[in-house]
Amino acid sequence: xxxxxxxxxxxxxxxxxxxxxxxxxxxxxxxxxxxxxxxxxxxxxxxxxxxxxxxxxxxxxxxxxxxxxxxxxxxxxxxxxxxxxxxxxxxxxxxxxxxxxxxxxxxxxxxxxxxxxxxxxxxxxxxxxxxxxxxxxxxxxxxxxxxxxxxxxxxxxxxxxxxxxxxxxxxxxxxxxxxxxxxxxxxxxxxxxxxxxxxxxxxxxxxxxxxxxxxxxxxxxxxxxxxxxxxxxxxxxxxxxxxxxxxxxxx
Amino acid sequence: xxxxxxxxxxxxxxxxxxxxxxxxxxxxxxxxxxxxxxxxxxxxxxxxxxxxxxxxxxxxxxxxxxxxxxxxxxxxxxxxxxxxxxxxxxxxxxxxxxxxxxxxxxxxxxxxxxxxxxxxxxxxxxxxxxxxxxxxxxxxxxxxxxxxxxxxxxxxxxxxxxxxxxxxxxxxxxxxxxx
Numbered sequence: 353x354x355x356x357x358x359x360x361x362x363x364x365x366x367x368x369x370x371x372x373x374x375x376x377x378x379x380x381x382x383x384x385x386x387x388x389x390x391x392x393x394x395x396x397x398x399x400x401x402x403x404x405x406x407x408x409x410x411x412x413x414x415x416x417x418x419x420x421x422x423x424x425x426x427x428x429x430x431x432x433x434x435x436x437x438x439x440x441x442x443x444x445x446x447x448x449x450x451x452x453x454x455x456x457x458x459x460x461x462x463x464x465x466x467x468x469x470x471x472x473x474x475x476x477x478x479x480x481x482x483x484x485x486x487x488x489x490x491x492x493x494x495x496x497x498x499x500x501x502x503x504x505x506x507x508x509x510x511x512x513x514x515x516x517x518x519x520x521x522x523x524x525x526x527x528x529x530x531x532x533x534x535x536x537x538x539x540x541x542x543x544x545x546x547x548x549x550x551x552x553x554x555x556x557x558x559x560x561x562x563x564x565x566x567x568x569x570x571x572x573x574x575x576x577x578x579x580x581x582x583x584x585x586x587x588x589x590x591x592x593x594x595x596x597x598x599x600x601x602x603x
Numbered sequence: 604x605x606x607x608x609x610x611x612x613x614x615x616x617x618x619x620x621x622x623x624x625x626x627x628x629x630x631x632x633x634x635x636x637x638x639x640x641x642x643x644x645x646x647x648x649x650x651x652x653x654x655x656x657x658x659x660x661x662x663x664x665x666x667x668x669x670x671x672x673x674x675x676x677x678x679x680x681x682x683x684x685x686x687x688x689x690x691x692x693x694x695x696x697x698x699x700x701x702x703x704x705x706x707x708x709x710x711x712x713x714x715x716x717x718x719x720x721x722x723x724x725x726x727x728x729x730x731x732x733x734x735x736x737x738x739x740x741x742x743x744x745x746x747x748x749x750x751x752x753x754x755x756x757x758x759x760x761x762x763x764x765x766x767x768x769x770x771x772x773x774x775x776x777x778x779x780x781x782x
Contacts, residue, residue: 523709524709
């Protein structure tokens, strides 16, 4: 490869999620699991030991009697990425070309420091070997390798879809492409916008200007932005609360 | 003792299986005037189509074209009954590897032989050697146990990918090549 085929300018993928549009239907969770080859939950799995790379969390506000649904996934922290700094295996890296926080199951030794470090609880450990009911393995996505028992996984903004878009562009001799993660495509209310934050003209950049991020004061520079007109949701976003009582029951 | 070990170890480490049918790349390439991408092409989505199906072989070989034993064997066992050949793939990577042929060939303008070696000139298919421990093809590690003095196109480990990327200063990140 010569000088003219140098990589394209680095992107910084990000999302803006409009919480006033989210109806909590969970279509994004289903699309996410299907795209990333997440197996059906083990019978013993709990909210924390099962794998939900994207979770829709219900929150309530007593004072205004408000209810909201918050789609939570890896927030792709860009500054002092907590999971990356604690990983003893260098199994986590922030990709220089896309800004995506990469999790390498091949290197992961399963110590789960990253899960402790993650302020968003967006990382999940494979407590069981993946198993699909007979016949369902034919529906697996060939673009995503299933993970084995004993490693941590998380959302990577559907790299499988990015790879497919990259390959298709390459057939036309191009490096320029755009792609849509599964959750964005599945959302019936179009609550999620995805794109390149480095491009000031993109939808995601424009919407990110009028938005907030969860736990912004921790300074981890998440690249997933949220929007809402409801003030109590904005307050909630900066509050570090006790984890729900139901969680982590088995362990 | 040490020498014996080095000779014995590769023989014990790999199982050797002959391919289910024989094929001469040389006869098809030079003599019949075909290029790599005549049979090993891409789909429109940029997915590498790999090894051709019996149907695409039968596109030319609807009847016997030559007089070789291997063609007769192939015709009688695969074309006539319409069976697919269960080829053993020398360069098969593990599931977690994402290699985009489209990116390397269409955009990077690389030759097939730069990774696959000059097997387009081979007269017959060698036996497929499988590592008993990892299950990988021997072509991934390369023909030499110590991996010294490997020629370009020998060895398909991550080290080999990385060496080339480093030389050409092409950044790929982890998830550029893993999935």
